[in-house]
Amino acid sequence: MASLISTLARFVIGGPPDIICPVDVWDKGMAELARRSNRQRESGAFLLGTKKKVRRIHEFVFYDDVDPDALSTGIVVIDGRRLGWLWEHCRRTGLEVVADVHVHPRGFGQSRSDQANPVIAEVGHKAIIIPDFATGSTSPGGIGVYEYLGARRWRDDSRLQHSPLHIGWWPTWR
DSSP states (O other), X not given: OHHHHHHHHHHHHTOOOSEEEOHHHHHHHHHHHHHHHTTTSOOEEXXXXXXXXXXXXXXXXXXXXXXXXXXXXXSOOOOXXXXXXXXXXXXXXXXXXXXXXXXXXXXXXXXXXXXXXXXXXXXXXXXXXXXXXXXXXXXXXSSEEEEEEETTEXXXXXXXXXXXXXXXXXXXXX
């Protein structure tokens, strides 16, 4: 019910979000990020979906499923040679990377490493950071949302009145 009220309020006064994720997909993905982090290390995922007027998330593909060693140092390090499987999966499913998400031990601010090493170095790419190894707040307003501007520059959209990320239902006609 809270999700419906939030959606209706935003629909009337806010305007459309940049990214939408169904509650069940988000909750399942957050639970898996928390499990994989084991409250000891970062974990993350590519968020696959469609990019039309609004990006819609359909699936989480976890970094350590793409590269089994991605989490072995305590921070996320993905070997680019392992990304072929991800691109093949995207071709097979008709989905594309619409954003990425990873967890931090405490806050949701970007680290210097995050800023210098975007997971997808494409202008407009969205990166989401979840605090407390995804064991606390995982909702917009309590998480980091960043847009890549190119040349290792980012815009922090985390504290916008209406988050670019919406979890829940959104009307398809808008």
